[in-house]
Amino acid sequence: MTASPFEIEIPRGRVIEVQRDDTRVRRGTGLLRGMAVIWKHWKESFKLNRSYSQIHGTFTIEYPEERPRIPEAYRNMPILLYDDETGHELCTSCFQCERICPPQVIHMTQAKDPATGKPVPAVAEFIIEYDACMSCGFCAEVCPFDAIKMDHEFELSTDDHLRLTVHKEQLLRPISYYAHIAPTMWAEVREGALKKLQGNIRRRPDVIGLAPQLTEKIAARRAELAAQAAQAAQAAAATPAPPAAPAAAAPAPAEGRKLTPEEKAAKLAAIRAANAAKKQQSGDGS
Amino acid sequence: MYDMLAALINGTLGWGWPEWALNLLSYILVVTIVLVVAPLQMLFFTYYERRVIARMQDRVGPNRVGPEGIWQPIADGVKMFTKEDIVPQAADRIVHFLAPCVVVAPTVLMFAVVPWGPGMVPVDLPTGLLFFFAISSISAVGLMMAGWASNNKFSLLGAMRAVAQMVSYEIPAVLSLIAIVIVVGSLSINDIIAYQTGLIVSNRDLPGIPDLGLGWFVFTPVGFVAFIAFFIAALAEGERTPFDIPEADSEIVAGYMTEYSGMKFGLFYLAQYVLNFLLCAITAIIFFGGWQGPGVGWLYAQGITPENPNGNGLFNVLAGVLGVFYFLLKTYLFFFVMVWLRGALPRLRIDQLMDFGWKFLIPLTLANLFSAALWVAFTRWGPAEGMLITVGWSPVLRWLAAFVVTLAINLGVYLWLTRVYAASQAERRRAELEELIAAGS
Incomplete structure (x- = not known):
C-alpha cells in the first residue's frame, strides 16, 4: 500500500507527510529483527577487523600497545636533516622557512667564517618553538635544500614548557631516519638534495655545518684540517709563490661586486630626487 | 542461617x-x-x-x-x-539530601526475600512477592523527592516522567505475576520456586515427571506471556532503554539526577543497578525457576533439611553452590538481554510508552490472568468446584487440555491485540494529520 505523499499548507509553512509504510501489523517481529542485527555485531566483535571493508568485527587499535602505521605524508613537527656519511647539515640558513612560517616560530642565525667574518651557507643556531608550531608543513615545502622535513613523532606532551623550545641539537636527525619514515618522499628529492649539499660543503670552512652532536666526526674533521694546515705550512715553507694565486683570484669577485654599490648609489640618488620633488609639490600645495 | x-x-x-x-x-x-x-x-x-x-x-x-x-x-x-558534593542554592537542602537515601533503601530491602539457593533466603516471608513489589514502589517517592527538591526544570520533568512510568508499568508487572500466583496458589517466593520442579512440565501439574529442576513457568503458555509482559514492564521499572525516558540525556540532561554530584549521584546509580539486578533476579526466580536446575534438587535432598535431619552437610554446600550458580547464570543472562535491547532499540516517546503500557500490556496480562484461571481449573479442579468436563480424565489429558486451551486464548488475544494496537496507532496518526489540516485551512 503506497499512497502519494500528502501535502498541506499550514500558517507556519508546508507539511509533507512521508508514507513510511509502517501501518502494517508486525507483531513484534521488527523488534526481533533489530535484535538479530545487534546479536551479529556482538558475536562478530570478538574477531579483529583490520580490512575496513567489513562492518562487523572490532576496529579498535589499542594505542599504547598497538600502534597504527602512520602514513608517509603524515606531518607533525618540523625537524632538520644531516647527512649520515659526512655529518653535514643540509640547512644553509636561507631564511625561507623563517619567512614563510605563519606563527613565526622558526628562528635562525647564519654561520659566519671566523677568519673573514663572511656568511657561510650553514646555520649556527636554529630554534623552533614546538609549543606554537601549527604543523602546517610550509617550512618543509618551501625549503630549497630539503633540509627541513616533517616528523612522524607525535608523543610530545611534557610538564616542562621550556623543552618545547627546541634547539638545533634536538632538531637534527640523520637522513637515514627520514628515508626510513618516508621512503618514497625521500627518494623523489634525494639526488637533488645531496647534490646541493655537496656544493655547500665545499663552501664551508673549518667545522662549520657539521652536526654539533657528532663529536667524532668533528674531531676527525679537525684532525684533517690540522693535517692540511701542517701540509700547507710545509708547502709554504718550501715554496712561497702559491699565496700569490689566491691574492690574484680574490680581486675578481671583488670587482664583480663593485658594480652593485654603484648601481645602489645611483638608485638612492634617484629616490632622493623623487622624494625631494614630492616634498616640494606638497609644500606648494599647502 | x-x-x-x-x-x-x-x-x-x-x-x-x-x-x-x-x-x-x-x-x-x-x-x-x-x-x-x-x-x-x-x-x-x-x-x-x-x-x-x-x-x-x-x-x-x-x-x-x-x-x-x-x-x-x-x-x-x-x-x-x-568528587565535590554540590547542592544548588535554590534547592530544598533536607529533601535534596534525603532523596538518595529514600531511593537506595528499598532496593536493599528487596534483597531480604530473594532466595539465592535451596534454603538460602534471608527471610522466607509468606508474602514475599507482595513485599518485593510493595517495597520497590517506594523508590518512586524518592525519585519525586529528588526531582522536586532540586528546583530544576529538568529534574522535575525527569521525576514526573519517572513516577508516571513506574506507576503505569507496575500494573502490568503485577498482573503478570498474579497469573503465576494463581497457578502456584502462594505469594511465597520459595513456594514459587518449589513449584518449578520437573522437566519442561512442572511435576506439580503432572506427577511422575522426572525432576531435573526444569519445570519452569516459561514453558507454559501462561508463563510465557507473563514472562514477556513482566520483562517489558521490568525494563520500564528499571528505567532501561528503550524506556529510559526519565533520564533521557538528549532531552532533559539526566532527569532527576541532574542536580546531584559526587556520592549522592553515585547512590542513585547504585540504586538503579541494584534494582536492575533484582528485576533480573525476580524474572529468573518466577519464570525460570530461580536456583532450580539439573542436580540441585537431588543434592539438596541428600543434605540436612527439615525433612531429612540425618543428611550429610556436604551436600547442603554443594546444592547451595550449584543453586547460586544457576541463579546467577540466569540473572546475568537477563541482564545481557537488557543490554542487548539497549543496543538494539531507540528510546520511546512518553506517549508511546503510555500507549504501550495501558493499551497493550494491561489487556494482554488481563487475558493471561483468565488463562491462568483456566489452567488451574483444568489441572486441579474437580466436580466439587463445578468443573464437570474433566471428570474421569487422566492427569496427562488434563494437562494437555489446559496447555491447548491457554495457548489458544493467549495466542488469539496476542494476535487480536497487535492488530487493534496497530490500528489505533494508525488512527492516532490520522487524527494528528487532520488537526494539522484543520489548522491549515
Missing part, C-alpha cells in the same frame, strides 16, 4: 547459647552479607554492561584498569567519592 548457627554453636561446639542470641547473630550475619553483596553486584553490573554494549557497538570497552578492566568500577567508585 539460624539452623546452621544453632547446629554449629549449640550442637558441634556445645556452647548452649540462648535462642535470642542466635537469632541476633544470624540476622546480623545475613544483613552483612546482603549489604556486601548488593553493591558488589552493582559494581559488576556496571562493568558487565559497559563491556557488553561496547562489543555490540564494535568497540572493546573499558579494559585498562586491571586484567580486562575488571577494576574499572572500583576506579569509578573512587572518582565518585572524591
